Amino acid sequence: MSVYETQGFRMDNSGRRVVVDPVTRIEGHLRCEVNLDSNNIIRNAVSSGTMWRGIETILKGRDPRDAWAFTQRICGVCTGVHAMVSVRTVEDALGISIPDNANIIRNLMHLTLMVQDHLVHFYHLHAMDWVDVPNALKADPRQTSAIAQKISRWPNSSPGYFRDVQNRLKKFVESGQLGPFMNGYWGNPSYKLPAEVNLLAVTHYLEALDFQKEIVKIHTIFGGKNPHPNWLVGGVPCAINIDGDLAAGAPLNMERLNYVSQIIERTITFIDQVYIPDLVAIASYYKDWLYGGGLSSQNVMSYGEFPDHPNDYSPRNLLLPRGAIIGGDLSTVHPVDLRNPREIEEYVVHSWYRYPDETRGIHPWDGITDPNYVLGKKAKGTPTDIKELDEEGKYTFIKAPRWNGHAMEVGPLARWIIGYAQKKPEFKEPVDKLLGTLGLPVSALFSTLGRTAARGLEASWAAHKMRYFHKRLMDNIRAGNTATANTEKWEPRTWPKECKGVGFAEAPRGALGHWIRIREGKIENYQAVVPTTWNGSPRDPKGQIGAFEAALMNTPLADPKQPLEILRTLHSFDPCLACSTH
Amino acid sequence: MSETVYEVMKSQGITRRSFIKFCSLMAAGMSLAPSFVPVIAQALETMPRVPVLWLHGLECTCCSESFIRSSHPLAKDVILSMISLDYDDTLMAAAGNEAEACLESVMEKYPGEYILAVEGNPPMNEDGMYCIVGGKPFVEQLRRVASKAKAVIAWGSCASWGCVQAAKPNPTQATPIHEILTDKQVIKIPGCPPIAEVMTGVITYITTFGRIPDLDREGRPKMFYSQRIHDKCYRRPNYDAGQYVEHWDDEGARKGYCLYKMGCKGPVTYNACSTTGWNNGVSFPIKSGHGCIGCSEKDFWDKGPFYKHLSNLDGFGIEADADTIGLTALGVAGAGVAAHALLTGVKKSREDHESGKTKDSPSGPSGKDQ
Amino acid sequence: MGYKVEVSTVAPENDEGVHYIYEAPVRLWHWINAGSFFVLAVSGYLIAHPFPSLMGQASHHFLMGDIRFSHFVAAYLFGGGFLIRFLWSFIGNTYSRELFRIPVTSGIWWKDLAREIRWIFFLEKRPRKYYGHNPVAQSAMFVFFVLGALLMIGTGGAMYGEGLGEGSWADRIFGWITPLVGQPQDLRTLHHLGMWFILVFVAGHIYMAIREDIVGRQTSVGTMISGFRIFRK
C-alpha cells in the first residue's frame, strides 16, 4: 500500500483492485487497473500498454524514402498520419520543399482521416458507453422520428425508417446471437438516454458505418487505397493532368477532382446533420456526469496542424492551434519546440525498456528503444500470467513522454482548449455555442464529455476545411499550377552525409512527432512520440501520472462488476495502443 | 429464429430483382459461373449466422478498418445478418472478463462450428509477452481458440506472413499463424491490409457454400489471388510499349505511364487490386500514381527499396543489389582473366626466349589411355 | 544404357593425331546455346533496366513486348537445347557425357584436376593434352553452366508460369519453385543473379578457350567448330 500526492491527485492503492483487460473498442491491447475505495470511487489508476512491435528498431538502416510505409503500419486506424509525418520528417532532414499542390493534397488527406476517424470513434467505439442498445427496442419510432426531425434536417427521419431499423434490431436480438452486443453492460444505471434517443443512436450507428467508407474514398483517389494510402517524399504521387494529352489516364483529372468535391459536400452534410445533432442530443442527458477531466484542466499541448502554405510549420501558418498550457493558466499559451533537447523527453523508469540511466529522460533525436520486460516486485501472478501489475515497478510498453518535465494531455480537447485560450473565433465560437445549448459552464469542458464534444466540433471544423482546400487546389489548377512533386533531392547522392530532422502533425488523437537521423543515405535512428504515448503514459521518476490515469481518478463506479465508467473515460481519449508503443 | 441474409435484405427494402442481381454480382466477384447464382440465392435465403471469433495479435488494426469499408456486401449486413461476430475486441460492447466470457461461451456452445479469424500475429520472443491479452501471452489465446475452430482465416499480411513487425531484425519474433497452428488449414488473405470486398467475399463464400474456397499453393483463395497486379494492370500497355514514368510528376506520370522504373512491384505481387480495385473500385495504388509496394507478398518489407526494381541484398554491404554484386563478380573475373593473360604472355615470351631447354618434362598421363 | 563415364581423357604425350571429339549435335547445340544465352542476357538486362521511355500512345509501340518476346524465344531455345543436349549425353560419344557427369568418386580425376589447376597457376611448365574437356573446364562447365542453366530454367520457367497463369504448363512444372526460394521478387533476384553467375563463367570460358588455342598443345575453338581435335608438340 502506498499513498502519495501528484498533480493534485491523491494516489491511494489500498482499496480493492479491479482489472479491465482487454479494454475493448479501442485500437490494440490496453490493460487498466484501478483501486476502489469503499464507495466504489477510483483512488488509483494504472494504464498499461501490452503490445510492442519494435518498428523504431526495424527502421534502422533502411532507405529514408521508404520510412513512411513502415511508420504508416504503426496504425491502421489513424491510417496515413504516421506516413505524412514521416515524409515531413525526411523532408525536414534533407531540406526538401514541396509544391503547394502537394501540401494541399496532404492536408485534404489528413482532414479526411480526421473526419472519418472521429466519426467512427463516436459511433462505433464510444457510443455504446452512453447508448443502451437493447433498450432501443422499447422506443416508439414515432417519437424517435419527432426528435430526429426536431434536431436535424437529415432526411432519413420518418417513423417508418426508424421502425424498420427497430425491427431489424429486434430480429437480431431475438435470434439469440447477439454478436458484438453480447455481454454489454446493458441496463446499467449509468445509462441515461430515453429509449427513443437510444433508437436514434443505434440507427445512426448503422448509417455512420455505411457512410464512413465513403469519406475515405478521398484517400483512395489521392493515395490509391484506404487504409494505408501511398505517400511520397518530396510531394504526392498523384500527378495532375486536367486537359492535356491522355488526361483520362492521369491519377488526377477533372472526374477525380469532382469525385473528391462531391465526397466533401456529402461529408459536411453528414457531420453537421447527423454527428453534431446526435452529440448534442446525447450530451444533454449526461450533463451531470462531468467526471474524467484529468490533466485537461492543467496541462494540455498541441503541435499545431494543417500548414496553410507549404513548407512553413510555424504557428501562424498552422490552422489548428499550437502551444502548451501549464497549470490550467489559460492566459498563457507557451511555445513548443520539438528540436529543443530539454523540452521533449521520454522516460522509461516504469516502462518495459532499458536506459543507461533511468532517472533521466532522453530527447527523441538520441532516443533509445531497448525492450526490457520485467514485472515489479509487488506484481501478482507470474511473468506469463499477470494477475495484478505493480505500478511501482515497470508496468507498460508505453514510454513516458514529458514536456519541460510535465505530463501533458493531447488530442482534440487539448487543441480546442488552446484555440479557446488564444481566443480564436474559429474555436471559441463553436465551443461557446455548444456550452450555451447545453447550459454548461466553460469548466465543463474539462471532462470526459468535453473530450467527446471537442472531437465532434473538430470533425465539423475539419469537414469544412476540406472544402476550403479543395477550392485552393482548383484555384491553383486554374492558374496553371499543377506541380505535385519536387524531385531535386530524390537521389541519395544529393543528400548530405549526415543530417537530422523532425516532423510533426496533430493526429486525430493528438500531438505526433517523428525524429530521424540519417547517415550515408540510411536511417541511423528513428523515434516516434505518439499521441497515445502522451495520454497513455505511465508514471515518471517523480511519480507524475499520465492523462489516462489522471482522468480515471476520483470517478465513482455505479457497479464495480461493470466497469462502464472506466470505459467511458478511457474511450473519450480514443486510445490507440499500436500507436502508443509502436 | 435466426434472421436469414435474404430476409435482412428484404427488410432493407431490397427487391427480389435486386437481390438476384446482388447474387450474380457476388458470383462474378468470386469468378463463379452464372449457374451459381441460384445456389447463392438459396443459401442466402436459408442461412443462419456462423459464429466468428476475431482475435487480434500484434497488428495495426487496419485489417479491421478495411473490413468495415466493405461495400458489397456492406459490413453492417455481414455483421448483422451473415455472421455472428461474437468476439472482436475492436467492436464488441463487452470488455475485460465479460469479453473473455464471450469467447468461452462460443467455444463451448459451437465447438467445431465457429470460424477463427486472426488479425495480426503472435510474437514468440519473451515467452510471447510482447503481446499480452488478459495478462497472458496472445499466443496462448490463439492456440486455445484455434483448437475447436472449423476454419481459420489469416487476415492480412501480419497473420499470413508476419508483416512489418516481422521485418528484419524482427525484434519480437513475430510469427505468421500457420507456423503456430500447424495442424490447421489456414486460409491466408494477405494484403496490408487486404481489400475489403476480398475479405467479405471470402467470408460470404464460406457462409454461402459451407466450405472453404479453393486455395493455391500458399493457402490463398484462388478466386482473388491467382493473378499478379501486373497481369491485369491498366498500365500494362504502357509497360509493353516501353513507356515509363522516369521521375515523379514528369510527363509520363501525368499521362499515366507504367511505374516499373519507380520500383513498382506489380510484376511480383499476387493480389486483386488491379481487378477488384479498392474501396468499391474507386482506385488502386497504381491508378493513383504510386507503384505497388507488394503489400500482399511474403516479407515484402525486406524486398525493398520500394522505389527500385532490384531488391537490396543483405550481407553485401551498402546498396548492393543483383547488378552491383554481378558486376563486381564479373569485374573480378575480368581482372583475373586480364592478369592471367598478361602472365601468360610474359611466360610465353620468356619460354620462347629460352626455347630448346626443357628442364623437366611433364609427367606422363596418370589416367588410363584408351 | 551401355555408356560408361570416362574418368579422364588425358591424351598420351606423344599423341599428335587428329581425333573426332565433338559430334555434330554437340557442336550445333554449343553455338545455338551460346547465341541464345547472348540474347537472353541482353534482353534480360533490358527487362530489368528498360530503355528510356517512348512518348505517345501505347498502341504505337511494343518495345518492351518485343524485348520480352526475344527473351522468351531465346529461352525456349536455351531450355529446349539444354534438354536435348542432356538426352544426347545418353546417345552421343564419351565426350558428350562429360558436361553432365563429374567423376567425383575417382581419385585419379581429382589428381588430374589438381594438376590442371597447377598448370593454370603457372606451377606446371607444360600443359597436358586432353581429348575432351580438361578437368578444370569440366568442373567449371558443370558448376557454372549446368547448375546455372538449371537455375535459370527453373526460375525463368516459374516466372514464365506466372505470366501464363495458374495451372498453365509452366506453372505446373516450375510453380513449386517460387515458395521454395521465397516469393516472386526473390525469384527475380535469383534469376537476375544467375545471369551474372553464368556471365562470370562465360568470361573465363571464352578466355580459356582462346588461350588454349594459342598456348595449349591442342586445338580448342576449332574443335568446337569442326569437331576435330588436333594435338601439337
Ligand code: HEM
Ligand atoms: C541463362 C539464361 C537467362 C538469362 C541470362 C536471363 C536473364 C534474365 C534477366 C536479367 C531478367 C530480368 C530480371 C529482373 O527483372 O531483374 C530476366 C527476366 C525473365 N526471364 Fe530470363 N534469363 C535467362 C533464361 C530464362 C529462361 C530459360 C526463361 C524461361 C522461360 C526465362 C524467363 C524469364 C522471364 C519470364 C522473365 C521475366 C520477364 C518479365 O516478366 O517481363 N529466362 N531474365
Ligand code: HEM
Ligand atoms: C565466342 C564464344 C565461345 C567460344 C569461342 C566457345 C568455345 C568453346 C570451346 C572451344 C569449347 C570446348 C572446350 C573444350 O574442349 O574443353 C566449348 C565448350 C562449351 N561451351 Fe563454349 N564457347 C563460347 C561461348 C559459350 C557460351 C556463351 C556458353 C554458355 C553460356 C558456352 C558453353 C559451353 C559449354 C557448356 C561447353 C561444353 C560443351 C559440351 O561439353 O557439350 N560457350 N566452348
Ligand code: NFV
Ligand atoms: N499518430 C497516431 Fe494514432 C495515435 N495515438 C492517432 O491519432 O492512432 Ni492509431
Ligand code: SF4
Ligand atoms: S497486415 Fe498490414 S494492414 Fe493488416 S494489421 Fe498488419 S500491418 Fe496492419
Ligand code: SF4
Ligand atoms: S504500373 Fe506496375 S503493375 Fe502496372 S504495368 Fe507497370 S509494372 Fe506492371
Ligand code: F3S
Ligand atoms: S501495394 Fe498492395 S494494395 Fe495492391 S497494388 Fe500492391 S498489392
Ligand SMILES: [Mg+2]
Ligand atoms: Mg517511440
